[in-house]
Amino acid sequence: DAGVIQSPRHEVTEMGQEVTLRCKPISGHDYLFWYRQTMMRGLELLIYFNNNVPIDDSGMPEDRFSAKMPNASFSTLKIQPSEPRDSAVYFCASSSSGSSTDTQYFGPGTRLTVL
Amino acid sequence: QKEVEQNSGPLSVPEGAIASLNCTYSDRGSQSFFWYRQYSGKSPELIMFIYSNGDKEDGRFTAQLNKASQYVSLLIRDSQPSDSATYLCAVNENTGRRALTFGSGTRLQVQP
Numbered sequence: 285d286a287g288v289i290q291s292p293r294h295e296v297t298e299m300g301q302e303v304t305l306r307c308k309p310i311s312g313h314d315y316l317f318w319y320r321q322t323m324m325r326g327l328e329l330l331i332y333f334n335n336n337v338p339i340d341d342s343g344m345p346e347d348r349f350s351a352k353m354p355n356a357s358f359s360t361l362k363i364q365p366s367e368p369r370d371s372a373v374y375f376c377a378s379s380s381s382g383s384s385t386d387t388q389y390f391g392p393g394t395r396l397t398v399l
Numbered sequence: 400q401k402e403v404e405q406n407s408g409p410l411s412v413p414e415g416a417i418a419s420l421n422c423t424y425s426d427r428g429s430q431s432f433f434w435y436r437q438y439s440g441k442s443p444e445l446i447m448f449i450y451s452n453g454d455k456e457d458g459r460f461t462a463q464l465n466k467a468s469q470y471v472s473l474l475i476r477d478s479q480p481s482d483s484a485t486y487l488c489a490v491n492e493n494t495g496r497r498a499l500t501f502g503s504g505t506r507l508q509v510q511p
Contacts, residue, residue: 332497340498375443386433386499387448390444391442393442
């Protein structure tokens with residue numbers, strides 16, 4: 285069974301450019317989470333969705349960040365305009381409300397570098 | 400501010416020893432607790448979860464939970480160099496909100 289899929293795996297862009305990160309959750313999972321990980325701040329939750337609906341976006345750092353989930357198998361995290369301080373590894377994770385646990389399964393991550 | 404605290408380490412243990420990783424959390428209402436392992440450059444992967452006070456064993460790993468002290472730990476018996484990684488503690492307050500709050504992680508080094 286395929287795990288969480290993220291693309292691209294690496295992204296290098298220049299300040300001011302738009303960046304779009306993509307995620308495909310595990311089939312059948314109804315929760316999707318976007319995290320950001322840096323050395324300074326660790327793993328931070330940005331936003332999460334349930335059945336394609338955003339539930340909590342309190343971790344989104346500012347209006348430059350937006351996330352969508354148009355269907356159960358696809359989500360995007362967009363940064364516009366990007367800034368050097370956005371450089372981090374962005375993880376997508378998914379979980380199932382039908383599971384007996386709250387276990388979240390992580391994708392491989394996208395390493396973003398903003399020059 | 401709900402917090403999950405871990406010592407950043409590195410925790411260095413010799414091969415074959417027991418590694419003890421600790422985590423404290425601030426929200427007394429927290430209900431479920433997770434340990435993830437993260438190798439350098441990789442994504443977090445689940446090691447164990449625990450919901451009830453006491454010990455839970457899975458192979459060389461034992462998770463311990465003490466809700467009264469707001470403390471959860473992970474013991475790794477017969478530590479191997481392949482166990483060298485960062486271990487993240489995560490907590491779910493189980494208030495209907497599915498999100499996990501992660502600690503900053505403890506880096507474990509197992510010396511051959």
